[in-house]
Amino acid sequence: MGADFTFATFPYFDMTDDRRERFTELLNNLSPEQTAEFQDWFGLDDEDSFHPADLLDDIEYACGVSNRETSTMYAFTEKGEKYELNVTGGMSWGDPPTDALSYFERAGFIDEIYNLAVDFSVEYIKMYA
Secondary structure (H helix, E strand, O other), X not given: OOOEEEEEEEEOOOOOHHHHXXXXXXXXXXXXXXXXXXXXXXOOOOOOOOOHHHHHHHHHHHHHOOOOOEEEEEEEOOOOOEEEEEEEEEEEOOOOXXXXXXXXXXXXXXXXHHHHHHHHHHHHHHHHO
């Protein structure tokens, strides 16, 4: 059995109080189906059930981490708006190739969260470009 290449992405931006509040509101209003799917995918049992605050911590880490395990690249929305994408990954023999990968996977699992992060990254690029 050989190794597989695996990677994950998450939009790069500065977390502000307003953005944190928007994520918190979104996380607190997820449907039971969304939280159940998250729990199933990540193997959480009743004791480790979904906690919005834990996922917010993952989002905060993923949106701003910059270390030797990550790299950034530019991407574009369907409207052609440029944003910055944080990337991590590598060769895996069944375990995550980087510590950051698990944060990125959890933070980007729910589409609404990822899409909101893209919007914030577009704003971030416009502010600093």
